[in-house]
Amino acid sequence: MLKRVVMSLLVCVCLLGFGVVKSSNAAPATLTVMNQSVSGWNQNFNPFSNIIEAYRGFVYEPLVIYNGLNNDEVPWLAESVELQDDLQTVLVKLRKGVKWSDGKKFDADDVVFTYELFKKYPETDYSGMWGDKGKLKAIEKVDDHTVKFTMSEKNAFGVSPLFVEVWMLPKHIWSKIEDPTKKVVTNPVGTGPMTEVLRFTPQLFVMGRNPNYWQADKLKVDRMMWPQYNSNDAAYDMLMAGKIDWAHIFIPEIEKIYVDGSDTKKYWFPSRDGVRIAMNMQTKNENNKKAFKNVEFRKAFSLSMNRQDMMDVGAYGYVKGDSPATGLPPSLWGWRNPEADQIWAEYYKFDIAKAKKILADAGFKDIDHDGYVENPDGTPIKFDIQVPSGWTDWVNNCQIAVEGLRKAGINADVATPEVQAYVSAWPTGDFDAQFCGNGLAPTIYKFYEMTMTKPYFNSIVWWSANLTKDDNPERDALIEKLKTAKSEDEQKEIVGEIEVYYAKNVPHIPLYYNGNWFIYNTSRFTGWATEEDPYCDPALANFSNRLLVLMRLKPTK
Numbered sequence: 001m002l003k004r005v006v007m008s009l010l011v012c013v014c015l016l017g018f019g020v021v022k023s024s025n026a027a028p029a030t031l032t033v034m035n036q037s038v039s040g041w042n043q044n045f046n047p048f049s050n051i052i053e054a055y056r057g058f059v060y061e062p063l064v065i066y067n068g069l070n071n072d073e074v075p076w077l078a079e080s081v082e083l084q085d086d087l088q089t090v091l092v093k094l095r096k097g098v099k100w101s102d103g104k105k106f107d108a109d110d111v112v113f114t115y116e117l118f119k120k121y122p123e124t125d126y127s128g129m130w131g132d133k134g135k136l137k138a139i140e141k142v143d144d145h146t147v148k149f150t151m152s153e154k155n156a157f158g159v160s161p162l163f164v165e166v167w168m169l170p171k172h173i174w175s176k177i178e179d180p181t182k183k184v185v186t187n188p189v190g191t192g193p194m195t196e197v198l199r200f201t202p203q204l205f206v207m208g209r210n211p212n213y214w215q216a217d218k219l220k221v222d223r224m225m226w227p228q229y230n231s232n233d234a235a236y237d238m239l240m241a242g243k244i245d246w247a248h249i250f251i252p253e254i255e256k257i258y259v260d261g262s263d264t265k266k267y268w269f270p271s272r273d274g275v276r277i278a279m280n281m282q283t284k285n286e287n288n289k290k291a292f293k294n295v296e297f298r299k300a301f302s303l304s305m306n307r308q309d310m311m312d313v314g315a316y317g318y319v320k321g322d323s324p325a326t327g328l329p330p331s332l333w334g335w336r337n338p339e340a341d342q343i344w345a346e347y348y349k350f351d352i353a354k355a356k357k358i359l360a361d362a363g364f365k366d367i368d369h370d371g372y373v374e375n376p377d378g379t380p381i382k383f384d385i386q387v388p389s390g391w392t393d394w395v396n397n398c399q400i401a402v403e404g405l406r407k408a409g410i411n412a413d414v415a416t417p418e419v420q421a422y423v424s425a426w427p428t429g430d431f432d433a434q435f436c437g438n439g440l441a442p443t444i445y446k447f448y449e450m451t452m453t454k455p456y457f458n459s460i461v462w463w464s465a466n467l468t469k470d471d472n473p474e475r476d477a478l479i480e481k482l483k484t485a486k487s488e489d490e491q492k493e494i495v496g497e498i499e500v501y502y503a504k505n506v507p508h509i510p511l512y513y514n515g516n517w518f519i520y521n522t523s524r525f526t527g528w529a530t531e532e533d534p535y536c537d538p539a540l541a542n543f544s545n546r547l548l549v550l551m552r553l554k555p556t557k
Contacts, residue, residue, distance in 0.1 A: 028222035029555040030206075031525060034238065034247040035540035039230045040202035045188035047167050048124045048181050054207065054226060056543035058550070059190040060167035063092060063111070065544040066160055066442045069270060069529075069537040071331035073160060073442075074548065077106065077168055077191060087154040087484060088137075090162065094145040099212040100170045101188075101195035108141040113171035115139045115149075123181055127166055133455055135161055155483040156491070157445035164442050165544050193219050193550060203228045220554045221525070239265075239519065246549075247519040248540035250393060252316055254519075264523040268531050268538065269318045269515035274327035274438035275394070277301075277385060277401060277509040278467035282457070283432045287379040292433075294375075296362035298506040302347040303355035304404035311512050314396035323348070323510040325502035327438035328447065330513065335444045335492070340499035347506060355408040364409075372411035383432035384415035388422045397511070398435040427458040429469065436467055437514065444495060448479045452498075452507075470507045517541075527552035 036053045044051045047060050063078035075081065080093045098106040116139065118125035129136045135158065138150040151158050170189050177183045187197055193215070196208035208223045209216075227244075229235045235249050239258055242265070251258050251267075259265050279292040279301070291297045311319050324336050325344040363376030374380055387398040398414050405412040412433075417425075425431040441447035450456050453476045456466040478498055485491045516539040520528050529538035529549055536548040 028208075029220060029525075030223050030225060031221045031550075031553065032225045032227065032243060032245050033540060034227065034229065034235060034244050034249065036226070037230050037235070038228055041200065041205050041226070041228055042202075043184075043186050043197070043200045043205070045185040046180070046183055047169065052205075052226075053543070054194075054205075054224075055188060055190070056165065056167065057192060057547045058194040058207065058224065059188045059192045060169065061191045061547065062163055062166055062544050063094075063168065064160070064163040065547060066164045067536050067548070068272075068329075068331055068440055068442075068542055068545060069534055071334070071442075076544075076547070078163070081159060081163070083156070083159050087156050087158075087486070088151045090149040090151065090159055091142070092147045092149065094147070095214065096145055098191055098214040100172075101190055101192075101210040101212055102170075103212055104170065104172055106168070106170075106191055107144045108147050109144075110168055110171045111147045112139055112141050113175060114166070114169045117169065117174065117180060121180055127161070127164070129162075129166075153483070155445070156486060157443040157483065160442035161446050193221070193547070194224050198223060215551065218551055221550060242521060242523065244519075245521050245524055246540060248517050249519065250515075250517050251519070252392070254316075254318075258519065264521050265519075266522060266528075266530075267517075267519045268529070269517060270531070270534065270537070271320050271330045271513035272516040272537075272539075273329050273440045273514050274323050275319075275397075275511045275514055276323075276327050276436060276438045277305075277433055277511065278436050279433045279508070280429060280431055280467065280469055281471070281507075282429055282469040283383075284429070285383065285432055287375060288381060288383045288432050290375045290377070290379065291364075291381045294362065295505055296358050297364065298509070299347050300355040300358045300362075300364075300408055301405065301410065302506055302509050303349065303351045303358070304401075304408040304410065305509060305511060306350045306400055306404050307348075307511055308350065309400050310397040314400055315393045315512070315515065318515040319512050321512040323512065324499060325506070325510065326448075326499055327451070327508070327510040328444075329438070329440050331440070332444055332447060335495050335499075337496040337499035339496065340503040343500065343503035347503075348510070350404070352404065352407050359409060366409060370411075371409065372406075373409045380411075382411045382413075384413050385433045385435050386415045386417055386422055386425070386431050387435040388419045389416035390419075394435055401435065401511075426467065429458075434467055438508075438510065444491075445479065445482050448482070448498060452476070453479055468508045472501075472507075475501055522556070524556055525553045526556055527554050 042051050045055045045059055047055050061077055065074040065076050078092050079095045082091045100106055119130040128134055134152055137152045140148050142148050173189055193210055193213050194207040195210040198208045199206040204227050206223055206225050238244050254267055281292050283289050307321055311321055325340055359373055364373040367374045367378055385398055387394050402412045402414050439451055452466055454471055457469045478494055482494045485494055518538045529535050537545040538549050540546055
C-alpha cells in the first residue's frame with residue numbers, strides 16, 4: 001500500500017509538471033507520449049545510444065520508411081529509390097529544399113557521410129552495412145541530390161535493408177566529433193519534426209518543432225512531452241488520468257483497467273511479429289540435441305501446444321494465430337504457399353493423443369516409468385524453455401506450453417532469466433530452448449536470411465537471429481538463389497520450396513502473433529491509425545512508422 005501511495009504522489013507531481021509546461025502558453029498543440037520505461041531521463045540524444053528513444057524519427061529521419069503493417073515503402077528524405085538492372089546498383093534521388101534544424105541544407109554529402117561513418121566506426125554499424133558480411137561495397141555522391149549505392153553482391157531484395165531505420169546525420173556537425181559513440185548530445189540537430197529541447201528534467205522532457213522542418217505546413221503538433229515512468233503501476237496511473245495521448249505498453253484486461261466506458265480512451269493491437277519456441281539444435285546437452293534433431297519429436301512438440309489458450313488466456317485475447325510454418329509476419333503473407341499451409345495444418349493444432357502416438361512410433365518411450373519419454377537410444381530428455389522474467393503474457397504462455405509438453409510425456413520446464421541474460425545466450429548458444437520472437441523484415445529474403453541461415457547463428461541483433469541454429473546447406477542455398485531471381489514466378493517457386501521444407505520438417509514451433517501495443521486518446525488529437533483506417537503500423541516502438549502517425553495528427557476542434 002505504501003508503494004502505491006508513493007507512486008500516486010509521484011504521478012501527481014508529474015501531472016502537475018504537465019500543467020506547469022502548459023501554463024506558459026496554452027496555445028501550442030502538445031502531444032504526450034509514453035514508450036520507454038526509465039528510472040530518470042538523461043539528456044543525451046546521441047543516435048548511437050539507447051538512452052532516449054525519442055531521437056529515432058522525431059529528431060533524425062530515414063531516407064525511406066518501411067511500413068511494417070502494409071509491407072510497402074514510403075519515400076521520406078529520399079524522393080525515389082531505384083534498383084538498377086544489374087541487381088547491385090541502387091540510385092537514390094534526394095528531396096530538394098530539405099534543411100537541418102540549424103538551417104544548413106541537407107544533401108548527398110550528408111548521406112554519404114552517414115554511411116561512411118558506420119564504416120569508420122564499426123561499433124556504430126548496427127544495421128550491418130559494412131564488413132565481410134555487410135550489405136554495402138561502396139557509396140558515392142553523383143551530384144548534390146543523387147547518391148549511388150553499390151551493394152556487396154547482387155540481390156533483388158537488397159534495397160529495403162539499406163534504408164530501414166537508418167538515421168541521417170549532419171556532416172557539418174558529426175564530422176567534428178572524435179568518437180561518435182561517446183558524444184553526449186544535449187541539443188540535437190536533425191531533419192526531423194521535433195528537434196528543439198524546450199525543457200529537460202529527470203522526470204519530464206519536452207521537445208518543440210524544428211524551425212526549419214521541410215514539412216512544416218503539414219505538421220500540426222507543436223511540441224511533444226515524455227513523462228518518466230519506471231513501473232507499470234506508474235504508467236497505468238498516468239494513462240487512466242487521461243494525460244497520455246499515445247502509449248506503447250501491455251495492459252491486461254485493458255477494457256476494464258484503461259477504457260472503462262470512456263469515449264476517448266482507445267486501443268488497437270494489430271498483429272506484428274510471430275511468437276515461437278526455438279529448440280537449439282546445437283545445444284551443448286547432447287541428449288536434448290538428439291531429441292531436437294528428430295523431426296518426429298518436433299512434430300509431437302508442436303502438437304502439444306495449446307495455442308488457443310495462449311491467445312485467449314495468457315495474452316488476454318489480444319493476439320491472433322494462423323501462423324504459417326515459417327512464422328512469416330502478416331506483412332509478408334503475400335508469400336504464403338497453399339501446399340505448405342496444408343501440410344502444416346496437421347501440426348499447427350492441439351492434439352496430445354496424436355503427439356503421444358508420434359513419439360511412440362518414433363521410438364520415444366518412458367523406460368524408467370517417471371512419466372516422461374527417453375530418446376530411442378534410452379538417454380534422458382530434460383530441458384528448460386527460457387522466457388524473460390517480467391514478460392507476463394509470455395511467461396504465462398510458456399507455462400501453458402510446458403503443461404502441454406508434460407501431458408505428451410516430454411520433460412520440460414520454464415526458466416525465467418533476466419532479459420539481459422536471456423539475450424546474452426544467443427551468441428553463446430547456452431540454452432536448450434527459448435520462448436522467443438520470430439522477427440520482422442522488409443522483404444521475404446531478409447526474413448529468411450535472419451531467421452534461418454548459418455551466418456545468423458550468433459547474432460545479437462534483437463530477434464534477428466537463427467535461434468534454432470538449424471544447419472541446412474540445401475535450404476541456405478535456396479535462400480541464396482532467391483537473391484538473384486528476377487521474375488516473380490521464379491521467386492515464388494523458390495519461396496514455395498522453403499515454406500514446404502518448414503512445414504514438413506518443423507525446425508521451430510510457431511505459436512501466434514505478438515500484438516502491437518498501440519494505446520491512444522482522441523480527446524486532444526485525431527488522425528490516428530485505426531483498424532478501420534490502417535494506414536501504417538501505429539506503435540511507438542516502430543520508430544520510423546511513428547513519423548507517419550505524427551504527420552496525420554490534428555488537434556481536436
